[in-house]
Amino acid sequence: MASQSQQHVVENVLKQAELQEKRFKTTEVDKALDVDLDLGNLLAVDPNPLSLKEFKQNRESFLTSLTRDNTQLLFNEIWKLPVERSDDVIIAKMPEPTTILPREKHVPKDKPMTRWEQYSKVKGIQKRKKSRKVWDEEQKKWVPRWGYGSKNDESRDWMMEIPDNADPYEDQFAKKRKEKRERVAKNEFQRLRNVARAQRLKIPGHGVKPKALSNKPEVNMAIHAAKQSTASIGKFERKLPKEPITKQMGKRRKFDPLCGDIKKEHSRELAILDSMNRKKPKMDVTRAVNKEIQETQASQQADKGDRRKGKSGKKTKISKKALPKTTKRKKGGNSKKTRRH
């Protein structure tokens, strides 16, 4: 009896194991060619040819099973990796990815060199790293090399020595502040110049440069302007021995004489009028369209009136109150005759 029940139990267990096996597919996958695995990227590439027949028969199920098999291979490989366990979570350490992915954005260009960088490269000047803090003998402590709290910090000077040969009434503090401001401005100017050079813009030189006077009339104009630019408009300017008398230069407004030839004036005005008319289009399209519409409407209305008359024999009265009366324009203006609809 005992052996029989034991056998029963074994059978049961085997059956259950079989069922279990049926429910879950095996972790063993056979492939003709090895699947390329890149664990760092969690990537599996299957070089095996697809069986087209199966694919065509049932596409979805074929693809799912293929994907499962390959994924299984990938996970098999992952399980072979060194694994650690922390807080009930299993963590595998991935190796470096072997597949090289193309970068999304293109490689950044080199920053354009500043003028100093160019110069230092040519001269072979190396940049030396300086420490951020320096030892201050007076304070007996490390202070920043520059900026707030540094030795050169403006706010730390509560008294300044007047240097030898200096004006005793000169404000040394103001002088120092001004110098600092100028240094900052110079730096900013140089920075902007570097930016402009990098973008191939035209760089202005220092200060205002005189315009090159190319020809004689320009030189004459310049002399004239300079002589006129005094408080007395050049009245007391000294003259050279043989200097020509310069007339008033520059453009002056000129008008026709007040009581000139009136005939000439009229002909000029008429010419202007003609030239204005020439520019106008010959046909006003909107007006022509309006006219056409108006005419068709009038003819339609006349037709209607005739038909009604013919039918009823009565005179039909159309309310004209709503319509504005229009008059026909006559050439030459002052026409008092108007046509009423």
Place this chain on the structure above:
Amino acid sequence: MRPLTEDETKLVFEKLSKYIGENIRLLIDRPDGAYCFRLHRERIYYVSQDIMKRAASVSRKQLVSMGTCFGKLTKSMKFHLNITALDFLAPYAKYKVWVKPGSEQSFLYGNHILKSGLGRITENAGRYQGVVIYSMSDIPLGFGVAAKSTQECRHADPMTIVVFHQVDIGQYLRNEDTLL
């Protein structure tokens, strides 16, 4: 006082031609004597040659006005017509609008003309055409710009604006000081 330059003449004629069109010729070439346009203190005067010659002897500061003031040139070089020009625009006007007696007063107070106040209108007046405005008894009252073409006027709502007010004879009282 001086004659107009070419640009100024063009400005004036362009504005005048909006109201009287080709009839500017009749203002220039007059059989009853020589008339001319003169500029004095940024105002354009239309004046007979006789009077102009006499006015030439008056100094610039003393000369207040001569002939008929047509309008003024603004500092941004635009020409504004004056009410005083109405005497010369009305007889030659190409497009006219007659106002009903009821809305005459409203127009003379400087309001636009509504469709309800429109008595008659010249045929084929286009939109934004310069028009001279008359009372029903054919007295010129001013001028303005057609807000609607004659065609559109027919079907317009009674409360829509038909003519934009520009100038009216009420300005003789309202703007007495700035009229010259």
